[in-house]
Amino acid sequence: MGAVTTADRGERAPKQDRSRATRQRLLEAAVACLAEHGWAGSTVSVVAERAGVSRGAAQHHFPTREDLFTAAVEYVAEERSTAIRALFPDGAGDDRQAVVTALVDLYTGPLFRAALHLWVAASNEEPLRPRVTELEARVGRETHRIAVELLGADETRPGVRETVQGLLDMARGLGLANLLTDDAGRRDRVIAQWSQILDRILTD
Amino acid sequence: MGAVTTADRGERAPKQDRSRATRQRLLEAAVACLAEHGWAGSTVSVVAERAGVSRGAAQHHFPTREDLFTAAVEYVAEERSTAIRALFPDGAGDDRQAVVTALVDLYTGPLFRAALHLWVAASNEEPLRPRVTELEARVGRETHRIAVELLGADETRPGVRETVQGLLDMARGLGLANLLTDDAGRRDRVIAQWSQILDRILTD
Structure with missing residues (x-):
């Protein structure tokens, strides 16, 4: 709010750092809140409180x-993509099962739970959709790029693109x-079997 | 409510038919309501009105x-399993792609949408969970049984059970x-590719 006009570089930098840290705390609190309470229980006020930030500051960052x-x-x-x-x-070298496990992990933690609440709410709420x-x-698209890269999949070969897509659909399921x-028990067995299948298809 | 004590078979039968028809109308309205409005917008009253049934009658069937x-x-x-x-x-004979398409169809209609709303609500609501x-x-379990049967999958062979499970996870995704x-366009291409893969794995 209000442009900083007189601050020198030395004063502005810490202010920007604080602002970035506040933003990050809000984002992390929002994901945790969605995962735990769903869309109906997730409001800006609840997230601001969880992040220890005033409601006004939260609305400054996210109107x-x-x-x-x-x-x-x-x-x-x-964050997960970077990780x-x-x-x-x-790249994965020959350990495709490790890559498949890591890809499936993207869909089994709090992030997926939060995203799922958001998707399902969006299916019935017009402003969100x-x-x-x-x-x-x-x-x-980003997850697909990562999968292709880490699996060493050659998408110029027919069917390879759809093979990777199906694998990511399986991960979502x-x-x-x-x-x-x-x-987790059943999932590990499915991953082991499908990693073998994938290995055959991609190295054919 | 209250046992029928004096009705003869001829009177009771139509009464039972009417009761069964009411129950069925309520069930169908409930799925449509969940799919359209989500769990938060789905109450017994809303469903009763949609089914053209009094709230009392609805609560008689479903407390x-x-x-x-x-x-x-x-x-x-x-109903979908029977269909x-x-x-x-x-059985599927050799047309595994037709079977895979039909299995995936189980997860793309209003039933899946309704079930998804129910699952997601259950993850945060204790009485429902x-x-x-x-x-x-x-x-x-029933969907797995159907898939094994129609795909002609021999689950005594190692890995076959997990192959079918992964396929159903993919369908859910x-x-x-x-x-x-x-x-639909992307889905058809994924189905075509993975049906071919499945054919190789199951007929090996």
């Missing part, structure tokens, strides 16, 4: 509820199966 | 909101991808 929660899901998705790339700095549709497409119960 | 909506999702899931078996009276968890397990946008 609307839609702004806050779509930004939050996008922020955490970017998964960091896990395999030289176009925002989430656009966000989902963007995050989906495994996330859904984990929503109400701990599905 | 609680949880009773109504879990029964509704189960009822429609059973998919009827599509392939002699155990009911939906139990229902999901039951419907999941494709359903989720269809929630906000019409994903």
